Amino acid sequence: MEVELKLLLAPADNDQLLRHPLIAAHAGAPVRTRQLTARYFDTPDLHLLHHGAGLRVRKVDGEWIQTMKAGGSVQSGLHSRNEWEGPVDRPWPRLGRLRKLIGDAPRWLDLLAAPELKQRLEPLFVVDVQRHSWDLEVDGNKIELVLDHGHIERHGHRAPLNEIELELKDGNPASLFAFALQLHEQIPLRLSNINKAERGYMLVRQTGTVPYRAKALELPADATLAETLPAVLGNCLQQIQRNENAVIDGDDAETLHQMRVGVRRLRSALKLFESVAPCPPALLEDVGWLGAELGAARDWDVLLTSTLARVQVSPGGKTGLMDLQALALAAAQAKRREAAQALLSPRYTHLMLALGSWMLQAAPGLQGSAAKFSRQTMQDLHKSLLKRAGRMDDSDPAGVHRTRIAAKRARYALEFFHSLYRSNGARAYLKTLAATQEQLGRHNDLVVADKLLRELAQQHPQAEGAIHFARGYLLAQQATQSTDLAAIRNELHAQRLPHKARPA
Template identity: 75%
Template sequence: MEVELKLLLDPQDNELLLQHPLLGAPARVQQLTAHYFDTPDLHLLRHGAGLRVRTVDGEWVQTMKAGGSVQSGLHSRNEWEGVIDRAWPRLGKLRKLIGDDVHWLAILAAPDLKDRLESLFVVDVQRHVWDVESGGNRIEVALDVGHIERQSRKVRVNEVELELKDGDPAGLYAFALQLLEDIPVRISNINKAQRGYMLVRETAHAPYHAQALQLDADASLREALPAVLGNCLEHIQRNEVAVIEGHDPETLHQMRVGVRRLRSALKLFASVAPCPPALQQDIDWLGTELGAARDWDVLLSSTLARVTATSGGQLQTLALETVHAKRRQAAQALLSPRYTHLMLTLGSWILQVAPLLNGSAVQFSRQIMQQLHKSLLKRANRMDQDDPSSAHRTRIAAKRARYALEFFHTLYRKRTARAYLKALAATQEELGQHNDLAVADRLLRALAQDHPEADGEIQFARGYLVAQQTAQPADLDAIRSRLHTLRLPHIKH
């Protein structure tokens, strides 16, 4: 299993790395050219594998990487590598390296695979390599500078790879944090192969939604914590580049949801693994930065659309300008050393705290769900039409219970879990519409302070939205009654 941490580096900072005292002796320099192979229908990619033949010091080296995971920049993948006698893959030699792993042998046994393979893109980089001892760990540090090419289209490569040769994976995070003190590196959650496939498929960074989490029925708590938190981190980080480089509000929304899921997960595990206060502060900071941009997105795209009289007016223009400014602010937060420090520290903390846990995931989740269900009913009982915040607290309680069950859903009977999740989602939806109006009123009041020249139009919009909220109140009694009839899902036996 190959374990490495990938970091992005601005080319103007390359010299800082080349001269950094942590790296010691002068680097070994190699010119590496790798052809990546797959079928026209991307058979290997669809099965989570990548196959390349790289020229290294006059030899052809064949490598297949497959499976594994990415968590907070830490890439863990199966790797099979060996020297071959040509620039084209030797599948027979690859099968021998794989040995008795029936899953990956079956992938290579696809009909006519050898004849259908073709070179899809090329990665050409100059590599500087150092062997470093740090904190009792042996780490290979590599700076890759070059490009990925597909039919004359190129994307730049300028990244650092920290590969663990021997020791504790948490040591990679510790070493990266030392580099971050002097060099503004950023975590990379996609590798060169994935970037090359993006050229092949001509796709941009699409919104990444939370993936269903699979836990075995006998999973331990020490297995569940990194699985749950890693799932949240993937949700956050797979939207990161799109928020920085793109303009799709859905990517920002998904990244914010990822942060909310992370915060909820940390609260779930607080009794057995309390999050360090400094780490929690940085997570709250990230949520605030993304939340500000998302709130304005909702105001512009959804809430103001209800105020038909202001369509195309000055208010729309001011709201659009604010949306763009908030999105730029969110992107800058993701480019900041604070964000990188957060992701590195969080990844390291997960690796260190998980082995200390005891107990089963089933018992833990049962206790947690009982507590959350009790809290939800308590909040629902206190809902009052004259106190909008009471409905908001119930909505938050429903969201926390839904996230918790989504994390542990494979431990419960499918039918009862689905019914519970459906009821919670409906509660969130009903109470969320009115929360959006409350947030909109707060944003419009702030906009009026900054732009008194548009006060008349803004006050009209505020009045319209308040009237709409008054005319269509949420049926709190019906919601409360529905929640009281709700039964917790059953654990699988």
């Protein structure tokens, strides 16, 4: 299993990295420099990609080396993948030799057994880089540090490439984060959650990034807390980081929404494990900062795309409402740019690296089973939710909001632990929590919209008439279409927790 941390840096900072005293202090030999050219292979219908594998042939010191990487995971920039590598006598894959390297791994042998795979393989793109590499020893951990500078090419189209790889040869994966944090103190870095093969496939498919939604987390019935903490937090971090590039480079409101959901899930997860693995206050503060940056942008998106759409044209015509929508659009775009700058900031990179490091160090010391922990946790969350629901009142928006947050926390927790429970009971409870969250969310959207519209009125007094009309319309709608809090309360009280976990 290959374990490495990938980081991006600006080409202008390469010389500073090459001369960095931290590298000199830990390198056992001078830097090695090589030119590497690799061809990546797949079928026209991308058989390998769709099954989570990548296949390349690269020339190294006059010898052809074929490599297949497959499976694994990415958590906070830490890539863990199966890797099989060996020499071949030509710049084309030898599938027979690859099968021998794979040995007894049915999933990957079946992948290579696809009909006429040998005949259908073709080179899809080329990765050409100048590689600088060092062998480091850091506090007893052996790490290979690589700087790759070059490009990925497909039919004459090139994408620049400038990245660092920290590969763990022997030792603790947390050492990769610790070393990266030290580098980041002097050189601005960004975590990378996609590898060279994924970048190449983006050229092949001519696609950018799309919204990434959280994947269902499957915990084994006998999972320990030591296994569960990194699995849960890693699932949240994956959702955050897989939407990162799209938020920075794109304008799809859904990518921002999904990244914000990932941060909310992360905050809920950290709260869940607070009693057994308290997160350092500085990290919690930075997670809160990230949530606020994304939340501000998301609130304007909701106002623009959802809430204002409820406002019917005023008797004075469409002009005023169109002007209001234009002002909201400008504000939403400005907040989106601010969110993107937050993701490009050193603070964000430090947060992701520090979270990855803390997670790997905190998990091994945890004792107990995930099943027992989840049962107690869900009981506590359910009790808190009923208490909040009992205090809801139409005249107290803050109390309604607190109930919504309690429903959201219970929902996220059960989504993390759902595989430990009988599916029917878990699905019914999740359905109720999701409905509660949605109904109370509509109520909250109107409260937030009124706040944002008041801000617009202060900034743009010339649009006061249209803004005043929109505020009045939404407030009237809130009064005439109020959420039935009593019905929500009764539905929550009627629910029973999925009480029987699978035997652990």
